[in-house]
Amino acid sequence: MKQHNNQQKKALKASAESLYKAFLTMDKPEEVRQFLLDLCTPSELEAIVDRWWTASLLKEGRSYREISEITGVSVTTIGRVARFLTMGEGGYRLALRREKAGKS
Numbered sequence: 001m002k003q004h005n006n007q008q009k010k011a012l013k014a015s016a017e018s019l020y021k022a023f024l025t026m027d028k029p030e031e032v033r034q035f036l037l038d039l040c041t042p043s044e045l046e047a048i049v050d051r052w053w054t055a056s057l058l059k060e061g062r063s064y065r066e067i068s069e070i071t072g073v074s075v076t077t078i079g080r081v082a083r084f085l086t087m088g089e090g091g092y093r094l095a096l097r098r099e100k101a102g103k104s
Helices: 006-024 029-039 042-059 064-071 075-087 091-103
Strands: none
Touching: 006 029, 029 042, 042 064, 042 075, 042 091, 064 075, 075 091
16 A cells, blocks of 8 residues: 555545545446446456455355356455455445345
8 A cells, every 4th residue: 555644644534535425426326337437447346346246155155166166256355355244344244235135
């Protein structure tokens, strides 16, 4: 990660909060898609999608090997997603739970 001075850290924190709020302004999946396509490089977006796909497969109880075969994601990345799924900030669990509730 880049090194920031205190002024930059404060501005970065404010920018991060602004980004989080920007996601909340999106009303439809298509709007989020457009925003992410503008915001991320194709590789960054692919990595995000891979992690989300991996989280959903882990939630289904799939093995690391099976997930790797299905997605092409490395076992290292699967392990990282699994760690954040269980010991992270709770974002994966919240989003997966809400997505499931929306499908019911």
